[in-house]
Amino acid sequence: MADAGNSTAFGLLLRDLLKERSLSMRKLSELTEIDTATISRIINGKRKANLQHLERFAGCLEVPLLNLFEAAGYSVEQIKEKSHSDIHTSIDAIQGVLASSNVYNNQFSIERVEQKLENYGLYSQTEDGENTIHNSFEEKIQNVGSVGPFISKLKELYERFTSGKGTPSEIILIGSALLYFIIPVDVIPDYIFPIGYLDDAIAVQLATNSLVKK
Incomplete structure (x- = not known):
């Protein structure tokens, strides 16, 4: 349950970051080379972002990687x-x-x-x-x-x-x-x-x- 909660919280954070930067999931997919369906599942809390995902999100969204790492529930x-x-x-x-x-x-x-x-x-x-x-x-x-x-x-x-x-x-x-x-x-x-x-x-x-x- 805790893992699911972290996934949901991270999904909401990622959604907010995209909104702040006026980016769509499709555009983020192009920038990160992560499948749009995968990004959608992460945003909707149905999948936990792995480290490769977090590294690419941090680079494209200009967010400290450690912040995303913590938000995704890694310890x-x-x-x-x-x-x-x-x-x-x-x-x-x-x-x-x-x-x-x-x-x-x-x-x-x-x-x-x-x-x-x-x-x-x-x-x-x-x-x-x-x-x-x-x-x-x-x-x-x-x-x-x-x-x-x-x-x-x-x-x-x-x-x-x-x-x-x-x-x-x-x-x-x-x-x-x-x-x-x-x-x-x-x-x-x-x-x-x-x-x-x-x-x-x-x-x-x-x-x-x-x-x-x-």
Whole structure:
């Protein structure tokens, strides 16, 4: 029932967006290359929009993809906001989202994220790594266009990194999380948006947990 409710709410939102832009379903079909009948079913709450649909709608209607993602009933933000929850519970939730998305078939594991973080920790100690963080963080934040605990925590980490507030080992941890977020090719590539940022949220959580332990 909840899924049906989300589909209905999203359908109403999509109908309003089309009205605001004076677009017909047929025109949206031409722009997105999604069958008109499919769009009609989504608008009427008879079908849930998948991630490919949402990506195309966002591009054509100039709406933040994350907004549509949430409106359609996907629960990525719930995963991001569990900054103090059991990390393995979040991993299980991510696996569920990935399994239902049909856009990412590789195995996701916390070990792969930890290995990436270790590599980026080493890279953050180089001049090139530091420059990447200083020159690319703000632009990446703007491109993501999101708010909430995930982004807020990243901004806090960035301020600590740029001000050098912390021990050398803490700065390395912070740098690893920032580079994981900035560099698009990680465990789940960022171009598979918004799923591509699920592992970034986990990476930030792992780094934060390690900082607390220190």
